Amino acid sequence: MMKRWLAVASMCWLAGTACGDDAPSSEPEVDAAVPDAAAPGLDAGLGDVPPDAAPPEPDAAPQEPDGGPTGPTIESVTTSDGFTEVRQGELVELVITGRQLDNVTSVRVGKLEAKGVLALGQVRAWLEVPHGVAPAAYDVTVSGSDGSATWIDAIELTPYVISASASPDGHGTFQSPMALCDDRVSESQAGDTILLLAGEHDCEGEVTLDGGQTVEGLGAAATIVRRESGFRGFVVRAFALRNTTTFRDLTIDSGDGAIGHRGGGTLIVDRVAMRQEGIRAECSVACPDRVTVRASTFVDAVTGIFAFGNGSTAIEVSDSSFATRLAGIRLLAGRLTVNRATFERSRIGVMLDPLEPTEVNAEIADSTFDDHVIGVDLRGGTIQIRDARIRGNDTTPPRISERGIHVTNGEMTATRVTISGYELSGVEAFIGASANTRGIVNLTDVLIEGGEYGVRVHGTPQGPQAASLFMRSTTVRDQTVAAVSSGCQGQSTNDLNGTNQLSVSSGVALEDARIDPPRESPIRAVGITLNGRRFSGTALGVAEVPPHYRIVDDSGAIQFEESVPN
Numbered sequence: 001m002m003k004r005w006l007a008v009a010s011m012c013w014l015a016g017t018a019c020g021d022d023a024p025s026s027e028p029e030v031d032a033a034v035p036d037a038a039a040p041g042l043d044a045g046l047g048d049v050p051p052d053a054a055p056p057e058p059d060a061a062p063q064e065p066d067g068g069p070t071g072p073t074i075e076s077v078t079t080s081d082g083f084t085e086v087r088q089g090e091l092v093e094l095v096i097t098g099r100q101l102d103n104v105t106s107v108r109v110g111k112l113e114a115k116g117v118l119a120l121g122q123v124r125a126w127l128e129v130p131h132g133v134a135p136a137a138y139d140v141t142v143s144g145s146d147g148s149a150t151w152i153d154a155i156e157l158t159p160y161v162i163s164a165s166a167s168p169d170g171h172g173t174f175q176s177p178m179a180l181c182d183d184r185v186s187e188s189q190a191g192d193t194i195l196l197l198a199g200e201h202d203c204e205g206e207v208t209l210d211g212g213q214t215v216e217g218l219g220a221a222a223t224i225v226r227r228e229s230g231f232r233g234f235v236v237r238a239f240a241l242r243n244t245t246t247f248r249d250l251t252i253d254s255g256d257g258a259i260g261h262r263g264g265g266t267l268i269v270d271r272v273a274m275r276q277e278g279i280r281a282e283c284s285v286a287c288p289d290r291v292t293v294r295a296s297t298f299v300d301a302v303t304g305i306f307a308f309g310n311g312s313t314a315i316e317v318s319d320s321s322f323a324t325r326l327a328g329i330r331l332l333a334g335r336l337t338v339n340r341a342t343f344e345r346s347r348i349g350v351m352l353d354p355l356e357p358t359e360v361n362a363e364i365a366d367s368t369f370d371d372h373v374i375g376v377d378l379r380g381g382t383i384q385i386r387d388a389r390i391r392g393n394d395t396t397p398p399r400i401s402e403r404g405i406h407v408t409n410g411e412m413t414a415t416r417v418t419i420s421g422y423e424l425s426g427v428e429a430f431i432g433a434s435a436n437t438r439g440i441v442n443l444t445d446v447l448i449e450g451g452e453y454g455v456r457v458h459g460t461p462q463g464p465q466a467a468s469l470f471m472r473s474t475t476v477r478d479q480t481v482a483a484v485s486s487g488c489q490g491q492s493t494n495d496l497n498g499t500n501q502l503s504v505s506s507g508v509a510l511e512d513a514r515i516d517p518p519r520e521s522p523i524r525a526v527g528i529t530l531n532g533r534r535f536s537g538t539a540l541g542v543a544e545v546p547p548h549y550r551i552v553d554d555s556g557a558i559q560f561e562e563s564v565p566n
Contacts, residue, residue, distance in 0.1 A: 096122060097122045135159050162179065163199065208237065303326050369404075385417055409431070415445055439461065469495070481504075512550065
């Protein structure tokens with residue numbers, strides 16, 4: 001009956017009449033009693049269609065599917081040993097299973113083209129992952145004469161994954177991590193990431209890197225490289241001078257240098273805790289060498305940062321702390337910049353000890369020095385200190401805090417610096433007799449409290465400009481011998497003009513301790529106050545007006561006014 005309904009609907013369409021409302025949704029009852037030819041009203045509205053015309057054939061039925069897709073399909077992608085992860089720099093054999101793969105001739109992982117494709121029921125191909133490739137999940141695509149197919153995120157490319165419990169045959173992925181002292185770690189190249197998972201990593205010997213890698217943990221508290229097994233630190237050879245090597249978010253506990261940076265390039269140390277030993281920057285040839293340290297700690301090392309080699313070395317330190325045995329930072333050559341750092345419990349906070357005096361300079365700002373024998377030790381070059389506090393605490397007897405700033409050679413400038421708690425002197429410059437030795441002290445807006453001397457400049461310099469003291473808007477108080485003492489032999493420059501205030505608990509506020517000074521070179525102290533008192537004229541030696549001033553040589557002079565002595 002459904003065929004008959006289709007025939008009627010077709011004739012209505014041919015006649016141009018609307019039969020849609022008359023088309024039954026089920027067989028009408030009249031059909032059961034009335035023959036087709038005699039059905040009342042059947043010919044109505046057919047127009048010119050002959051009564052004996054055969055109805056049109058219905059549309060052909062849709063074809064059945066022919067059994068599935070005609071191209072290749074992928075059902076699984078793994079390495080030959082069953083993993084779905086491959087690390088940077090690794091060569092692996094991929095195994096791809098599925099249907100209609102016999103004609104596959106090309107395999108790609110992302111944009112990487114696999115080599116040696118062999119298709120016999122399943123596909124095998126060799127994938128060499130470049131060093132430095134970005135870790136991520138990548139699609140795998142197979143192609144051939146039958147078409148192509150893609151498996152989304154089939155293979156994940158990983159960094160060098162290091163686990164404290166890795167098996168000796170680990171591949172260096174999350175699924176199969178390797179150990180830190182695995183020789184393949186030293187085969188990593190620029191752009192690779194060496195990821196240390198949480199745990200305590202034992203490693204005997206040193207890990208050598210050519211430079212350009214990132215060595216990264218999961219936080220200094222979570223990832224620790226221990227020295228108990230004989231770990232001697234990381235050595236970055238940095239043969240490619242433009243490479244940047246980064247260490248971040250781990251603790252390095254080494255008995256022979258946590259990080260050694262040799263041969264140039266850039267080293268970045270970010271949020272790293274170093275115990276026992278610190279950083280050694282050893283660029284010994286004419287090469288650029290840059291070390292940037294941020295938010296890191298140095299505890300119980302002999303020296304936190306030790307830089308030597310050539311004048312092109314640049315050390316930048318910020319937001320870091322040093323609690324070391326000898327020196328927080330020791331610089332033999334190059335340039336040092338320190339911002340927002342803390343130095344405590346070292347013999348010396350910062351030491352500039354250049355092989356050549358002109359090859360080193362430093363700037364220290366917004367930093368604190370606590371409990372040192374010497375806070376800042378300048379043995380050559382130049383140093384500028386501003387907005388800093390230098391304090392001797394004497395918390396570890398029998399060691400005493402001797403000097404806040406000690407200058408034996410070079411030029412020191414301090415601005416807005418507070419110095420207190422040192423037994424011998426707040427600032428002391430001792431200039432030797434060497435022809436290349438000089439000592440220049442510049443103080444502006446400085447407060448120095450306590451000690452035998454506040455500021456002491458003495459020695460036997462050679463040359464008229466070898467010793468100089470400049471003071472502006474500086475307060476020196478509560479000393480027991482002298483607030484300010486100038487005692488260099490021969491000619492020196494002593495410019496204390498301005499609103500300086502000197503006072504003592506005993507001794508004298510201002511001492512001219514020079515031996516045989518030129519009469520035309522007095523200590524200039526215009527505008528100064530000594531124990532709250534101003535003086536006029538020029539005092540000529542030998543003279544002593546305690547507790548205000550003392551002149552020990554008959555050629556000495558202190559000029560309190562603008563007039564120049566005869």
